[in-house]
Amino acid sequence: MKWLGALLILAASTWMGMAAARALYERPRQLRQLKAALRAFEAEVMYGHTPLAEASQHIARQTAAPIGELFAQFAAALHACETSVAEAWEKSLRAVWGKTALKQGEWEVMKQFGATLGQYDRLTQQQQIALALAHLEREEAEALDDQARYGKMAKSLGVLAGLLLVILLM
Template sequence: MLLKYLGAALILISAPGLGMYLAGQWKERLRLLEKLRQMIYFLKGEITYSHAPLAEALERVGRRSGGPLGDMFVRASERICTQEGESLQEIWSGETRTMAAGAKNLPLTRADLEQFTALGEHLGYLDVDMQERTLLLYLEQLDLSIEYLQAHRQEKCRLYTSLGVMGGIFLVIVMC
């Protein structure tokens, strides 16, 4: 009987915790995408106004921003500078895979990572205007994602926490 009550107590604690975790992931994804938008604006400025080469621009933005995205920018810059015969597309996609695999708590979805990887396909070749247009297109996609997350943040976070609490209560009732 004691184990039954202990199990019910653990469920009543862990189920709302799971709901709060999912709500936190939603907020963290929003924060990370906003930081990525800021980094892309910095990268656009480095390329457009200071006419910095892509490797140098990536390094400056990565060092200024930090975090897993900043580290990814710095690693991509280092791989570009070593000139091992890889294209920027290969370097970029490899670094995004490494970033996604290395940061287990990265709250980005598969669609976010695919869009971020697609940015590397068109970056680094042609002229400054084309690179600026590529970055602006990615920024538009990023703004749509951020707008969606902001519009639904309150209702999704409330939904996740409520479902956690109600799911825990339902599970305890079914088990007892």
């Protein structure tokens, strides 16, 4: 019975370490998806002269979850015509943010980006998108650094913490 409990403790702690490492590996991937989605959004709005709601729907279909969900929620909020563009963007961010591996820095960048949506002419909007992309580049570099620095450590720490618990409880 002791050994079964020890195996369960070891398995649970290993799983927790793997989950922490997965979050570290997901963040750079989601940042790349977000940057690609913003570039596609820029192309739709600037060069295709597509309305924001339609452009968001196109991006939602082209982008995997959870980033695609952000644009789908945004398009739905715009079609509902219940709020301003900035409020619809923030509402969409709040609805999807818990499903992402993104952090507070990315939240601030995306919130500021949403505050400028639909308020300026096309050239200024393009500059705002470029600014958001530059900030996301910086965040991606930080995420890749964190992944390299802490990814293996999180996995190992999960296993080692489980072994420590098992030894202490035996």
